[in-house]
Amino acid sequence: MGIQLAFYFFAAMTLGFALVSLFHKNVVHSAFSLLGTLLGMSGLYVTLNADFLAMTQVLIYAGGILMLLLFGLMLTKPSETERSLKRIFVAVILAGGTAVLSAYKMAGTVWSSGDGELPASTVKEIGLEFLRFDEWLIAFEFASIVLLAALVGAVHIARRRFPIDDTNALLKAEQGGAN
Amino acid sequence: MSYLDALNYILPEVALTFGLCVVLIWDLVVRSGRRWWETGFLTLGFLAVTAVLLVQRFAYPPATVFGMVRIDLFATLFKLFLVVATGFVVAFQLADRNSGENGRSETHFLLLCAVLGGFFLVSADNFILMYLGLETLGLSSYALAGMAKRSVRGSEAALKYIVYGALASGVMLFGLSLFYGMSGSLSYGGTMVGVSQALANGQVAQVAIATLMVLVGFGFKLSLFPFQWWAPDVYQGVSTPVASFLAVGSKGIAVAAMLRVMATTFGIELHADAGSEFTSSLSALLALLAVVTMLFGNLAALRQTDLKRLLAYSSIAHAGYILAAMATLTPAGFHAAALYTLLYGLMTLGIFGAVLYFANIAGHERIDGLHGLGYRHPIAGAATVVFLASLTGLPPTAGFGGKYYLLTALWESGHGMLALVVALMSVVSLFYYFRIAKALYLKSATTEPKKMSMPVLAGILALLAIANVWFLQFGGLLTGVQQAWGQLEALIS
Numbered sequence: 001m002g003i004q005l006a007f008y009f010f011a012a013m014t015l016g017f018a019l020v021s022l023f024h025k026n027v028v029h030s031a032f033s034l035l036g037t038l039l040g041m042s043g044l045y046v047t048l049n050a051d052f053l054a055m056t057q058v059l060i061y062a063g064g065i066l067m068l069l070l071f072g073l074m075l076t077k078p079s080e081t082e083r084s085l086k087r088i089f090v091a092v093i094l095a096g097g098t099a100v101l102s103a104y105k106m107a108g109t110v111w112s113s114g115d116g117e118l119p120a121s122t123v124k125e126i127g128l129e130f131l132r133f134d135e136w137l138i139a140f141e142f143a144s145i146v147l148l149a150a151l152v153g154a155v156h157i158a159r160r161r162f163p164i165d166d167t168n169a170l171l172k173a174e175q176g177g178a179n
Numbered sequence: 180m181s182y183l184d185a186l187n188y189i190l191p192e193v194a195l196t197f198g199l200c201v202v203l204i205w206d207l208v209v210r211s212g213r214r215w216w217e218t219g220f221l222t223l224g225f226l227a228v229t230a231v232l233l234v235q236r237f238a239y240p241p242a243t244v245f246g247m248v249r250i251d252l253f254a255t256l257f258k259l260f261l262v263v264a265t266g267f268v269v270a271f272q273l274a275d276r277n278s279g280e281n282g283r284s285e286t287h288f289l290l291l292c293a294v295l296g297g298f299f300l301v302s303a304d305n306f307i308l309m310y311l312g313l314e315t316l317g318l319s320s321y322a323l324a325g326m327a328k329r330s331v332r333g334s335e336a337a338l339k340y341i342v343y344g345a346l347a348s349g350v351m352l353f354g355l356s357l358f359y360g361m362s363g364s365l366s367y368g369g370t371m372v373g374v375s376q377a378l379a380n381g382q383v384a385q386v387a388i389a390t391l392m393v394l395v396g397f398g399f400k401l402s403l404f405p406f407q408w409w410a411p412d413v414y415q416g417v418s419t420p421v422a423s424f425l426a427v428g429s430k431g432i433a434v435a436a437m438l439r440v441m442a443t444t445f446g447i448e449l450h451a452d453a454g455s456e457f458t459s460s461l462s463a464l465l466a467l468l469a470v471v472t473m474l475f476g477n478l479a480a481l482r483q484t485d486l487k488r489l490l491a492y493s494s495i496a497h498a499g500y501i502l503a504a505m506a507t508l509t510p511a512g513f514h515a516a517a518l519y520t521l522l523y524g525l526m527t528l529g530i531f532g533a534v535l536y537f538a539n540i541a542g543h544e545r546i547d548g549l550h551g552l553g554y555r556h557p558i559a560g561a562a563t564v565v566f567l568a569s570l571t572g573l574p575p576t577a578g579f580g581g582k583y584y585l586l587t588a589l590w591e592s593g594h595g596m597l598a599l600v601v602a603l604m605s606v607v608s609l610f611y612y613f614r615i616a617k618a619l620y621l622k623s624a625t626t627e628p629k630k631m632s633m634p635v636l637a638g639i640l641a642l643l644a645i646a647n648v649w650f651l652q653f654g655g656l657l658t659g660v661q662q663a664w665g666q667l668e669a670l671i672s
Contacts, residue, residue: 133182138189138245139307142299145196146315149292152203153322156285157337 007047014040031069038062052122185244191232191258192298198225199291206284215283219273222287226266226294233259241666247305247366249670252663253517254302257435260521261297264428265290267528267639272420274636276539286326290424293319297432301439306355306365309436313351313396317344320429323421324413336409336416343409347399354392358444361385367443368670375447378457386457393440400433401498402491404472411479414491419538422487423531426494427524434501434520438513441505442667449508458508465506466597473499473604480611486534486544489611490527493570496608497523500601504585507592510664515581515588517660522569522581522650529566529643533559536640537619540631546618552628553619558637560619562644567612569647572605577650584653 017036024030038061045054119125130140186193202218202225233255241251272286296315303309321344325337359365361382362373377386398406414422442449448458476496483489501523504516534544536559541548553560569578582605589598650656 133185134246136246136307138248139305139311142308142311142315145199145292145295146311146318149289149296149315149322150318152285152288152292153318153325157322157325 003047007044010040010043010047012040013037014044027073028070031066031073034069035062035066038066049118049120050122052126055123180242180244188236188239188242188244188250189248191229191236192295194225194229194232195291195295195298198222198229199288199295201225202284202291203288206288215287216273218284218287219269222269222291223266225291226262226269229294230259230262230266233262241669243304247308248299248302249304250302251666252659253435253439253667256521256659256663257301257432257517258298260524261294261301261428261432264431264524264528265294265424267532267643268420268424268428270639271423271532271535271636272418274539274633274639275418275420275535277418277542286323286421289319289323289326293323293424293429297428301432301435303436303439304367304443306358306367306370309440310348310352310355313400313433313436314348316429316432317348317400320344320425323424324417326418326421330416332412333416336412340409340413343406344399347396347406350392351396354389354395357385357389357392361389367440370444371446374444378448378455383457387460390461397433397437397440398468401430401437401502402495403468403498403502404475404495407472407475407495407498410495411488411491414487414494415485415544419487419531419535419544422490423528423535426490426531427527430494430498431520431524434516438505438517439667441508442513442664443670446668446670462506462508465502465508466594469499469503469506469597470600471499472496472502473600475499477604477607477611480608483611484546486538486546486549486615489546489615490530490534493608493611494527496604497527497570499604500582500585503594503597503601504588506597507588507594509588509592510668511588512592514657514660514664515585517664518653518657519581519585521656521660522577522653525643525646525650526566526569526576526578529562529640529647530570532636532640532643533563533566536633536636537563539633539636540629542629546614547622549615549618550622551619551624553616555628556637559640562637562640563619564616565644565647567616571609571612573609575648575651577647577653580651580653584657 014037017033017040020033021030021037024033038057042054042057042062045051045057130136198221202221205221206215206218236250236255237252239250241249243249268290269287272283293316296312296317296319298312299308300312300316303312321337321341324340325334358370358374361377362370364370364373374386395406398404399409402410413425417425445458445461448455451458473496476492476494476499480489480492480496483492497519501516501519504512504519506512536556537549537552538544540552540556553563565576569576572578572582582601586598586601589595589601
């Protein structure tokens with residue numbers, strides 16, 4: 001019963017914040033309310049016994065994708081014609097088509113519920129799998145090199161060497177170099 | 180296999196990882212960014228150690244270690260290629276006088292990271308590891324392209340590169356997830372079985388969509404036709420050594436990884452006696468892409484006045500030749516693609532070194548900067564002519580040998596039209612390559628060029644020129660490639 005209540009709570013949270021992010025006038029607020037949607041979805045996963053998925057949902061979507069989205073919003077200029085009728089029309093067709101198609105496919109699929117009891121927690125098993133050397137250890141370790149390379153590259157590119165109001169000098173230096 | 184045995188197999192990777200940590204710490208703690216050539220020599224040292232370890236690995240029997248790293252002749256051969264190419268890139272960078280000193284030691288660290296990524300890319304037997312390798316190579320390359328951030332053009336190029344790259348790798352990841360959905364396995368072997376079952380069940384469309392999406396990722400790295408837009412801007416925007424790494428190291432290792440993925444995931448289809456509908460349409464698609472890439476690269480190169488832009492288009496054209504050989508989907512074609520990639524690396528490193536040499540004197544990289552320099556710098560001038568002949572495919576150079584074998588493979592597998600296009604395009608390429616030679620020898624300079632002597636760089640160029648002539652007898656290399664391919668295919672049956 002408690003689980004059912006929690007499920008409906010998280011479902012309402014997911015849908016409610018999704019509606020806010022759709023209809024709010026301020027696009028940054030829309031992006032933030034997406035956070036509620038994503039957290040609600042991770043709550044749904046918890047009620048469905050998928051604890052690992054719930055955590056990755058928070059880490060990747062709420063932590064990573066949403067940050068990316070916010071950066072994108074902050075670094076680009078909002079356009080005046082963003083909410084024109086034509087664009088809304090195209091969006092409705094695309095989104096509606098996708099929704100109808102997925103609903104049709106979902107209704108047509110025979111869902112199997114697997115056999116046996118669901119494990120109570122999968123986090124430990126997944127973690128142990130990562131640390132077994134003939135399974136995923138090397139990929140796990142190698143990911144740290146990926147991150148290291150990305151970090152060093154990002155720090156180097158972001159480090160400022162010119163005074164902030166000196167972009168003109170930068171342009172001039174470039175033109176001078178070309179001549 | 181015990182843990183230590185497995186570790187012994189990937190000792191080159193371990194040495195490289197150790198090396199990149201040392202380079203990073205040395206730069207950060209010991210020297211704080213000054214005297215960047217120290218990390219340069221350190222990097223060369225670690226690359227040499229890795230090369231020695233790789234040569235030892237030639238004697239090892241092929242094995243899959245750590246569940247997903249395939250160590251065989253094919254991987255080791257291309258790893259050695261990558262290490263040697265990167266060695267030349269670091270040497271070029273030490274001789275580069277046009278780029279500022281900022282970020283040079285970071286460049287060494289990022290080059291080592293890219294090499295490690297390339298190692299796992301070509302050695303992977305599992306899509307997760309392959310993707311991680313591709314991303315390491317990609318992220319390091321984006322950062323390397325961003326090194327030239329003082330110049331507006333360099334920053335624009337880096338941004339273009341990262342946006343295209345992120346898009347391509349995202350599409351590829353989607354394709355890989357479709358393969359996973361079909362087969363329930365991330366290893367190449369498991370995917371091979373899953374793909375063959377899906378095709379047997381008539382799910383051709385699903386396999387085709389997944390294949391196309393994976394092809395986007397490789398197409399970006401190889402700068403094949405619809406994914407080549409970044410190449411000219413990036414090559415022009417970055418420093419010459421970094422451009423040579425992108426053209427040779429990054430592209431060469433991506434070709435090798437693509438060969439492995441094709442040969443294993445479609446292994447069952449490729450070995451079926453009667454070619455299936457799927458393989459024939461895959462072959463047709465690759466052939467079409469190859470033709471368009473060759474046409475685009477060669478025709479666009481004709482009008483370029485910037486040397487590095489010209490070389491970018493020329494490297495697109497060469498990717499087209501390599502893809503044409505792959506499109507045959509026969510072992511001979513795959514051998515030709517692998518062999519041509521190795522020889523292409525040799526000539527392209529040479530020509531980028533020559534561009535660096537003359538740009539050091541002229542201070543810029545336009546063709547008119549070369550005017551009259553051929554006679555003043557006899558060694559570099561002569562070497563440049565050898566590289567140009569090799570790129571065009573004229574005897575007596577490695578380029579001729581590679582193209583000869585490639586054309587034979589195309590002809591014998593019944594792709595006569597493709598062979599014709601390759602031959603025609605080689606004639607077209609003669610025009611733009613020999614504009615460089617003309618500028619060196621037949622034009623006279625309007626102003627007195629700077630007097631400068633670079634004996635070490637001239638020596639490297641001479642060495643590469645000799646190698647370009649030496650490898651006209653590509654027989655030994657070809658035997659190596661064929662043996663390596665045999666080991667790779669042994670996994671399938």
